[in-house]
Amino acid sequence: MESEQAVFYSRLLTELTLSFHIIYATIGVGIPFLIFLAQWLGIKKQDEHYILLARRWTRGFVITVAVGVVTGTAIGLQLNLLWPTFMELAGHVIALPLFMETFAFFFEAIFLGIYLYTWDRFRDQRKHMLLLVPVAIGASFSAVFITMVNAFMNAPQGFELANGELINVEPLVAMFNPAMPTKVSHVVATAYMTSAFVLAAIGAFRLLRGSNHIYHKKALLLTLKVGLVFSIASAIIGDFAGKYLAEYQPEKLAAMEWHFETEEQASLTLLGFLANGEEIKFSIEVPYALSILAHGDPNAEVIGLDQFAEDEIPPLYIHYLFNIMVIIGMITMIIALFYIVGNALNRTFVKNRFFLWLIVSSGPLSMIAIEAGWWLAEVGRQPWVLRGILRTENAATTSNHVDFMLLFFIGLYLVLGLASVIVLTRMFKNNPVERELLDQQRNGR
Amino acid sequence: MSYEIIGIVVLWLFLFGYIIVASIDFGAGFFHAYSVLTNKHHIISKIVQRYLSPVWEVTNVFLVFFFVGIVGFFPSTAYYYGTVLLVPASLSLILLAIRGSYYAFTTYGKLRSKFWTYLYGFSGLFIPASLSIVLTISEGGFVEEDNNELSLQYATLFASPLTWSIVILSLTSVLYISAVFLTWYANKAKDQPATDLLRKYALIWAGPAIITATGIIIELRTHNPVHFQRMLDLWWMFAISGILFITTVYLIWQKRSYGLAFFLLTGQFFIAFYAYGISHYPYLLYPYLTIDEGFTSEGMAIALIIAFIAGFCLLIPSLWLLLRLFLFNKDYVEGKIK
Ligand code: HDD
Ligand code: HEM
Numbered sequence: 001m002e003s004e005q006a007v008f009y010s011r012l013l014t015e016l017t018l019s020f021h022i023i024y025a026t027i028g029v030g031i032p033f034l035i036f037l038a039q040w041l042g043i044k045k046q047d048e049h050y051i052l053l054a055r056r057w058t059r060g061f062v063i064t065v066a067v068g069v070v071t072g073t074a075i076g077l078q079l080n081l082l083w084p085t086f087m088e089l090a091g092h093v094i095a096l097p098l099f100m101e102t103f104a105f106f107f108e109a110i111f112l113g114i115y116l117y118t119w120d121r122f123r124d125q126r127k128h129m130l131l132l133v134p135v136a137i138g139a140s141f142s143a144v145f146i147t148m149v150n151a152f153m154n155a156p157q158g159f160e161l162a163n164g165e166l167i168n169v170e171p172l173v174a175m176f177n178p179a180m181p182t183k184v185s186h187v188v189a190t191a192y193m194t195s196a197f198v199l200a201a202i203g204a205f206r207l208l209r210g211s212n213h214i215y216h217k218k219a220l221l222l223t224l225k226v227g228l229v230f231s232i233a234s235a236i237i238g239d240f241a242g243k244y245l246a247e248y249q250p251e252k253l254a255a256m257e258w259h260f261e262t263e264e265q266a267s268l269t270l271l272g273f274l275a276n277g278e279e280i281k282f283s284i285e286v287p288y289a290l291s292i293l294a295h296g297d298p299n300a301e302v303i304g305l306d307q308f309a310e311d312e313i314p315p316l317y318i319h320y321l322f323n324i325m326v327i328i329g330m331i332t333m334i335i336a337l338f339y340i341v342g343n344a345l346n347r348t349f350v351k352n353r354f355f356l357w358l359i360v361s362s363g364p365l366s367m368i369a370i371e372a373g374w375w376l377a378e379v380g381r382q383p384w385v386l387r388g389i390l391r392t393e394n395a396a397t398t399s400n401h402v403d404f405m406l407l408f409f410i411g412l413y414l415v416l417g418l419a420s421v422i423v424l425t426r427m428f429k430n431n432p433v434e435r436e437l438l439d440q441q442r443n444g445r
Numbered sequence: 446m447s448y449e450i451i452g453i454v455v456l457w458l459f460l461f462g463y464i465i466v467a468s469i470d471f472g473a474g475f476f477h478a479y480s481v482l483t484n485k486h487h488i489i490s491k492i493v494q495r496y497l498s499p500v501w502e503v504t505n506v507f508l509v510f511f512f513v514g515i516v517g518f519f520p521s522t523a524y525y526y527g528t529v530l531l532v533p534a535s536l537s538l539i540l541l542a543i544r545g546s547y548y549a550f551t552t553y554g555k556l557r558s559k560f561w562t563y564l565y566g567f568s569g570l571f572i573p574a575s576l577s578i579v580l581t582i583s584e585g586g587f588v589e590e591d592n593n594e595l596s597l598q599y600a601t602l603f604a605s606p607l608t609w610s611i612v613i614l615s616l617t618s619v620l621y622i623s624a625v626f627l628t629w630y631a632n633k634a635k636d637q638p639a640t641d642l643l644r645k646y647a648l649i650w651a652g653p654a655i656i657t658a659t660g661i662i663i664e665l666r667t668h669n670p671v672h673f674q675r676m677l678d679l680w681w682m683f684a685i686s687g688i689l690f691i692t693t694v695y696l697i698w699q700k701r702s703y704g705l706a707f708f709l710l711t712g713q714f715f716i717a718f719y720a721y722g723i724s725h726y727p728y729l730l731y732p733y734l735t736i737d738e739g740f741t742s743e744g745m746a747i748a749l750i751i752a753f754i755a756g757f758c759l760l761i762p763s764l765w766l767l768l769r770l771f772l773f774n775k776d777y778v779e780g781k782i783k
């Protein structure tokens with residue numbers, strides 16, 4: 001009984017920490033790249049506005065990095081505390097990317113420190129900009145490496161189990177597992193996409209709040225272009241992720257598509273909800289679509305939930321998570337497309353308040369998609385921590401103080417979340433772009 | 446050298462690095478809070494900020510590096526320490542989180558209030574105290590195993606004089622290391638009042654630091670005689686360390702060569718830290734886990750060592766650049782450029 005409770009609270013605490021960390025981590029992966037883009041444009045076009053954009057984004061970025069770092073440190077240690085059995089096993093096989101991730105952080109941390117304090121030290125602005133390259137590479141590679149670990153949990157390979165002992169460990173084979181290509185690229189692309197929409201949302205919000213400065217319009221166009229590119233990329237890679245699932249984790253695909261019977265020419269279930277367990281209501285059925293999604297062939301056979309033991313089927317609510325993610329992906333893509341086209345054709349609807357509010361919503365929406373995507377991926381792997389090898393309930397700690405720790409961490413995340421929001425709003429409210437531009441002119445720059 | 450020895454030597458190096466940079470950081474936060482409390486903050490807060498600003502994130506990575514590395518090289522530590530440390534490590538984490546984010550919030554976000562300054566300063570003392578519990582536990586006697594379940598004996602732990610001496614050692618050395626470093630830094634910044642104040646702190650904390658360190662060795666005689674005996678075999682290392690300590694204090698007392706003094710102090714801690722580590726060998730957790738039993742597979746060990754060497758080649762030049770731009774740049778240290 002006690003150990004069941006420990007599992008329950010360990011899950012809760014893991015979910016909480018990861019869901020909180022991923023907000024800051026996603027921003028941390030994407031924003032350095034966008035800052036780089038802005039600074040590069042600024043130097044190329046000799047346009048003060050882009051430089052200022054880079055400067056202001058950096059200032060906000062430091063705050064999110066700080067929270068990303070502390071929550072990341074928390075999750076890194078917590079995985080050992082809450083899932084000791086899992087980490088012992090994982091340590092043998094998948095420690096390499098985890099280890100390399102710390103190097104990526106290290107690299108990023110050093111150059112971020114330098115970048116922040118050297119805005120006015122170089123006569124040649126381009127040198128300063130180059131300092132961002134290691135920051136962006138470090139940030140993106142920390143996502144790449146940690147996602148490799150997560151991919152391994154979904155498609156473990158690179159070792160053999162003999163009498164409970166791990167033998168013939170091949171770290172590189174474990175790293176480059178079948179889940180890795182789609183997972184890593186989807187995570188990185190969605191991080192860029194989300195960061196772009198979050199920044200676009202801020203720009204649109206300033207415009208709504210009465211600022212009419214060309215600065216915000218430039219920001220909006222830049223970020224929405226990036227957002228469009230990466231939302232298209234995310235959708236394409238997401239499709240490949242579905243094909244990966246069909247081949248290697250059919251139970252996850254079947255559960256997220258509510259595909260109960262194995263069949264050929266399978267149709268795709270959109271929306272809907274589940275009544276009395278297995279009855280789907282109010283859904284839209286698209287003929288052949290699931291076969292196409294899973295195998296790229298309308299006649300292909302798609303494995304259904306009937307092929308799996310009752311206790312190896314993931315919770316069916318992941319269907320909702322999948323739909324949320326995909327719908328948000330579509331909505332944000334359309335918003336970005338409309339803005340860019342409307343802007344190019346000089347249409348006035350792009351200045352419309354309603355449309356601006358839509359752009360504002362794209363930031364939080366993409367973040368929701370990130371959360372939904374991760375919950376889909378992780379809950380869809382249940383009941384396994386390491387698919388097919390280690391069940392979640394056998395991996396958790398046996399310590400019985402997890403519930404207290406959960407309370408502490410809830411408190412901590414509340415404080416961190418609130419404080420970061422307060423600090424960020426104050427930072428930009430007290431120092432609007434208009435004033436900063438004036439100050440710069442006065443200082444003769 | 447066998448792979449496990451290479452592994453533990455490297456990890457120990459990073460733990461040492463963390464202890465030094467984090468001590469400077471924790472101590473600086475404490476001195477800052479203390480100076481606010483006593484209305485002396487105009488003297489040292491500039492020095493503290495100037496040094497800490499560019500490096501705070503780097504400090505944290507040293508810690509992450511250590512705990513990720515130890516699970517990589519010695520996966521069984523995840524099982525043993527992970528199970529046992531849930532409460533103490535979670536508390537350290539919360540403190541670390543408050544501290545790290547505070548720093549960013551105030552420095553970059555201009556969220557200033559005395560409350561946060563105190564929280565920052567004093568949490569900096571609780572963190573080493575709570576992290577040092579790990580060293581205590583590793584000495585054995587506080588973990589019980591029955592029915593394949595490990596549990597930490599809190600009552601024994603908190604009643605043990607060893608626990609408290611290690612806690613006090615961590616506090617005194619944090620303050621001592623930090624004060625010596627900041628004296629040097631303030632002196633480089635040509636900030637006379639700050640140098641004088643910090644030099645005073647360095648001298649005040651030197652005594653307690655060395656007394657508690659000696660106390661622990663004596664403590665171990667009864668607590669873990671095996672370890673104690675192995676320490677005696679390494680008496681010469683502790684002797685060198687002691688000589689370095691005396692020289693450091695002498696230099697500071699004479700107001701001479703603060704840079705050399707800090708260098709010697711690093712040497713003192715380095716030698717003592719490795720002497721402690723060597724005498725701890727072969728146990729990772731006495732008496733349950735040794736280095737050989739807990740070691741990862743050979744394939745992983747080689748991969749990790751290669752990754753480590755490659756990473757190191759990347760890091761050393763970058764760290765050097767960081768130091769050159771901020772620690773050894775005269776204009777920056779003196780506050781002439783931002
Ligand atoms: C902005 C966020 C976002 C958006 C718009 C999308 N995704 Fe996604 N998706 C993620 C954010 C995300 C994620 C958070 O990055 C996940 C969670 C774990 C992972 O590997 O990526 C993910 C996982 C994930 C998985 C599960 C992979 C696995 O468990 O191995 C599939 C099948 C898809 N996605 C498919 C799609 C498709 C077909 C999309 C079409 C538009 C889509 N995603 C848009
Ligand atoms: C940052 C994005 C992530 C989020 C939001 C996330 C979310 C989740 C969720 C919701 C679960 C719980 C599933 C359930 O209990 O039904 C879970 C499980 C788990 N995740 Fe992730 N995850 C993320 C990434 C990762 C990564 C990269 C790793 C490994 C390196 C990981 C390790 C684990 C482990 C060990 C579990 C098992 C515990 C459990 O089943 O609750 N997660 N995660």
Ligand code: HEM
Pocket residue numbers: 018021022024025026027028029064065068069070071072073074075076079105106108109139140142143146147187191502505506509
């Ligand atoms: C179980 C999963 C995870 C673990 C154990 C983990 C671990 C960590 C750690 C230890 C840090 C702090 C590093 C430092 O001290 O600088 C961190 C920060 C970070 N994490 Fe995570 N992380 C996880 C999930 C993720 C995921 C899924 C992503 C990306 C999609 C991610 C991206 C980042 C980034 C970019 C940072 C740095 C924050 C910044 O510098 O901007 N993490 N993480």
